[in-house]
Amino acid sequence: MEEMVENTKKMKNKTSYQPSNSWSMKFFPMATIVVFVSFFLGLGAAFLDFGIDKIRVWLFQWDKGRMIYFFLLPVIWMGLFFISSWLLNQFILAAIKQGKCRSPFAARILAFLSSLGFYLFLDLGHYMYFQDLHLLALLDHLFLRGTNLQNPYFYLAALIEFIILSYLLTYWAKDHALWPFCEDCLKWFEFRAYISFNREDREKLMDAFQKEDWKNLPDPLDNHEKEKAGYEIHISMCPSCRFKGPAQLILCEIDKDDFALDLCKTWLEKGDFEEWWNQFPSGKQGYK
Ligand SMILES: [Zn+2]
Ligand SMILES: [Zn+2]
Structure with a gap:
């Protein structure tokens, strides 16, 4: 019961990236x-x-x-x-x-x-x-x-x-x-990090990602076996704020030619992102 309450709270707090609707002088x-x-x-x-x-x-x-x-x-x-x-x-x-x-x-x-x-x-x-x-x-x-x-x-x-x-x-x-764009540093986000998963874990991964139920993510692949990846979470962040800022996560399917097809995406706020990233052991954190 308590778990359910916590889950609905998480769903309500779910935020997404909002563009500022502005542009530079150029x-x-x-x-x-x-x-x-x-x-x-x-x-x-x-x-x-x-x-x-x-x-x-x-x-x-x-x-x-x-x-x-x-x-x-x-x-x-x-x-x-x-x-x-x-x-x-x-x-x-x-x-x-x-x-x-x-x-x-x-x-x-x-x-x-x-x-x-x-x-x-x-x-x-x-x-x-x-x-x-x-x-x-x-x-x-x-x-x-x-x-x-x-x-x-x-x-x-x-x-x-x-x-x-x-x-x-x-x-x-x-x-x-x-x-996504960082309004503090005035920079576009860049794809800088990723986490890889086994092809067999599709269902569990999709479910956890869509519900943002991060505790139930399947076990990610180690960095040395990343070429076996069937799925990846691609992480884009401000190149200056890095892990201290918010992040956009895109769940992708990786095909045999290493082509990434976007399946769904989500947004992590400042603070939440760093905590999210640190749940993975460093041997599974991939950097671009
Ligand atoms: Zn013509
Ligand atoms: Zn920034």
Whole structure:
């Protein structure tokens, strides 16, 4: 009975990381630069599409060339679209990280404006070079002959493509701004320590982790047998406060290629974290 009371008390006190919704002086100028970069990435992708389309003339000189062109062109065009959106995403995430943006809302706005800028200039470029739009050119190439800018479905398709792009970029940006940040030291958290577990202990580990019932964690692996790990608790902390501050714990599944898949996460307050860490013998405490 007493144990139950204590458990419910623990559940009620369960805290999670709360972002401060602020950013550094650098964020606004950096965000402005990223929005301008998005224009150039859009125009650049359209210009490369245009250059690749020129290869058609050369390929069409010989019979198999037509086939190669027909199959290769959509792949290259979509590839260019993905590479330039990936690059744009890197710029957005860098501005959030360097500008210390802890506001998921501001991060979303930046990502939305950048994807809008990218997409408008991509289509503007396509319009300048081909007199059509990015997705329209692709559909035109695959299914249709002769561009018809009057067809409303083309605009609908272009709108859907834009919505998917901006959804992904805003999602990643928000996620980045929600990464824990130490407001005392003005530093992002870093993944600095970990505890490893056996693959067979899955159930017990998941249960203890989700309930934060740390006394019932399965026995962790020793440091010299960590390569056998099936699960790991990845611990991120302020690089200056270290074990004296709070920490974010992420329970991960480790696959054969050493790739870590996040399962669930929790937050330990200042003081609680140091106590939590010290429950493990030093031979089982892994440092990154
Ligand atoms: Zn294109
Ligand atoms: Zn700190």
